[in-house]
Amino acid sequence: MSTVSLRTIPIARPDLGEEEAAAARRAILSGWITQGPEVAAFEDAFAAYVGAEHACAVSNCTAALHLALHALGVGPGDEVITVSHSFIATTNAIRYCGAVPVFVDIDPRTYNMDPSLIEREITARTRAILPVHQMGLPCEILPILEVAARHQLPVVEDAACAIGSEIRVRQDWERVGKPHGLVACFSFHPRKILTTGDGGMLTTDDPELDRKFRTLRQHGMSISDATRHAATSVVFEEYPELGFNYRMTDIQAAVGRVQLQRLPALLSRRAELAERYTTKIEGIQGLIPPHVPAHVRTNYQSYAVQVTDSYPVGRDQLMQRLLECGISTRRGIMNAHQEEAHKEIPHGGLAHSQFARDRVILLPLFAGMTTEEVDRVVEALTP
Structure with missing residues (x-):
């Protein structure tokens, strides 16, 4: 591309x-x-x-x-x-x-x-x-x-x-x-x-x-x-x-x-863009779109996708590829216990937290984003 x-x-x-x-x-x-x-x-x-x-x-x-x-x-x-x-x-x-x-x-x-x-x-x-x-x-x-x-x-x-x-x-x-x-x-x-x-x-x-x-x-x-x-x-x-x-x-x-x-309009637009992302990403093997339980409604402040072992490249490699395509991303949410400032805090094991930090990618999402830009991101995600 x-x-x-x-x-x-x-x-x-x-x-x-x-x-x-x-x-x-x-x-x-x-x-x-x-x-x-x-x-x-x-x-x-x-x-x-x-x-x-x-x-x-x-x-x-x-x-x-x-x-x-x-x-x-x-x-x-x-x-x-x-x-x-x-x-x-x-x-x-x-x-x-x-x-x-x-x-x-x-x-x-x-x-x-x-x-x-x-x-x-x-x-x-x-x-x-x-x-x-x-x-x-x-x-x-x-x-x-x-x-x-x-x-x-x-x-x-x-x-x-x-x-x-x-x-x-x-x-x-x-x-x-x-x-x-x-x-x-x-x-x-x-x-x-x-x-x-x-x-x-x-x-x-x-x-x-x-x-x-x-x-x-x-x-x-x-x-x-x-x-x-x-x-x-x-x-x-x-x-x-x-x-x-x-x-x-x-x-x-x-x-x-x-x-x-203006918030209702901003929320509505984000929901539209997120739905477009989800519909398209569900068809890409190795990527898992956000899970939203039936009893909650999210505002999609961030759009988080999990990169599994069946995807051709790892999460960090995918992020680099997207960057080279002119698409900014972020890693999954950080963990405080893995940062120097808080590493001394004891914990009993946080396997899911650590997995999420290392396997999740946050994709671009904002109210001013166009459907063409969503499709461009999806195209770059497609192996």
Whole structure:
């Protein structure tokens, strides 16, 4: 296949346009740049979209995860059950609290936490369970919640990739972030479907927890900037506890409000492209397209294909071949326990996690992608 004059297909591309630019301009010219009215409006709209009582915007999803665990009292010597098979931020957030990540393996078909492995890892030091909705595919949250309830443990959902994804609860479809656990944490990084450049959000139905998030994200300040700005008499803030600088800017939030309005169309387009990929890849021996259980709906934040032994070349060779054809890809999701920063964390064997990292390839998928580009990728995948 000749790549002469063919444009490189990126792994992802943020879908931003004139509406987002106009929103950012509005915020810039308003004179209120950091956390203010745009952030508040974005939080309200986001909470309404996912079906949560409260939404608290922060600087990124790593901050959201750290804030959630910290607010729940997770500290030095505590344990948090999670997966190694996730972006390193999941494990980092636990260790920021001084706690110890306890890794369980994944389901080899969905690449999400295997609920059947959780209970055996619970000890007197366990303080929380932190599952991940990997690549936008909802994890088996209901069985995880059952285990958590038996042991009276809070569940913090790493929903970094999962905006717009849904779970069937009895006969109803509910969005990730409703939340189903105590807290759900989202990312607005440029690789995500909804982006604010960077940013994060915590959703919860617990008003006291939401109050803690709002205080802690702003250095533990006793009154907000908005309250101080609107005061008719002089007021002085206090700092009764150690907090963090985890605020979102109004410029970001203004962009996020537009992105949230456009989200249904972005999700629909990604689903169309993913269906085209799946239909064509199912006919290629040695490649396995994503498995989506009937009780969940994925947003296809990433399109993951497993390269088996029956494919003519290995995963890494395939990635190189695609790169030479002007097609960007990424390896399967990383494992924290295989990285230098966390290699000392003990684990009882994570065979499925390691297999997935080494055998999965992430293909280009973004709302602005054309069907012709999908077909070009498939052609390059075909032996």
